[in-house]
Amino acid sequence: MLYALPATPPIALIGPDDIAWWTALGEAPAGRSALVIGDPADPAAALVIAAVPPELGAYLPVLHAALRRTVQDGSQSTAAAPPPLPPTPETTQRTTASTAEPATTLVTLPHTGIRVPDATLRVTTYQELPTPDGVAYTATVHWGRTPVGTIHNEGRGGATSYRPTAGSALDRSGLAELIVASRGADGQPLSEEDLLEALVTEYEHAEHVAQAMRAGRSAVQLRAPLGVGLNEVYCTAERRIVAKVTTPAQRATLTAQLQRLAVPDGAWWQLWTGQAWDNLTIASQPDPDRPEPR
Known part of the structure; x- marks a missing residue:
């Protein structure tokens, strides 16, 4: 469909829990969120991009980059490009470095x-x-x-x-x-x-998150040092699917439950918020009363 871009385009993100909206669209959410460009009250007339949030997060920057390149190419074909700015010392240093x-x-x-x-x-x-x-x-x-x-x-x-x-x-x-x-x-x-x-x-990680979303629940993971002498290298030591977290009270309850679990030294729990992994607990510290392993 043709969507005329207004000065401030109405864009909304609809979650999988908004069953009435998905019913109006004529689709089952199936754990997906919907990015709506247009009036969300009239989903049949809007442009809708549906996917689980990790896939939306991966797709949208690519779409944005492709759109920007296309628009820039079109602009350059109809207008003279401005002269390049002289390089600054910072730019010169950055582009000549090995990194x-x-x-x-x-x-x-x-x-x-x-x-x-x-x-x-x-x-x-x-x-x-x-x-x-x-x-x-x-x-x-x-x-x-x-x-x-x-x-x-x-x-x-x-x-x-x-x-x-x-x-x-x-x-x-x-x-x-x-x-x-x-x-x-x-x-x-x-x-x-x-x-x-x-x-x-x-x-x-994407499979873990998708499985949680399909069940209407939330995904958590335990981050821990990879091993002895590798305290700056971390891995996901455990993954869990827990009750859905949508409110501060639910988050506090989950945090308290996870804090009661025994975890390796230096490990901490994270919650997938839909956009990123957010820390629920802080890295655990060695227990001075715990006997040394033999």
Whole structure:
């Protein structure tokens, strides 16, 4: 449909719990939220984008970047471009450093915080197999709707690797370019293994959140140090689905329940708010009365 953009476009986000609205749309929410451009009181006449929040969060920045590029290209074809500004010392220093920010517009992935050029590159299936040495896994990678390769880890302490499919749009050289363009949550460059494991982690978190939403509940996770001597490296040690949290009172009740659970030193619980993981508790401290392990 044609939607004429007004000076201040009416945009609303409808949650899956608004059953009356979804009924008026003629759809079942199925755990999805709806981004409505138009009058939410008349959903049949509005533009509606429906997806679970992690998918909306990944899709919208890509849409925004594509729209901005298209608008900028159209503007440049009808008007002379302004002369470039002279580089400032700060700009010069940033672009000459080894950790320089890439020129490509980056999208922040919601669960790991890493920034990539295209959020449509994602893991779509994941299979794991326990082995005597650890857990081996294989994950399928899609770029948009097209499968481009698989991620593998043999579960023996070795590196995580990527295997492109025959004729893949993301071959080894394409992956190398993607790695150079991407950044970690701290703004630093990523290694190949960092990027591959982050894509797997994004999938695992998104599945956890989607499962909670389908049940009309909330998702929580326990963050903990990866191991002895790795206190600055954290992993998700446990995932749980809990009663739906929509009010401060419900949040306080959940926090009190989680605080009574025994957790590893340095661990803390987080709640998925629909947009990000929010801390519910603070990192646990060692118990001075607890005997040392033998």
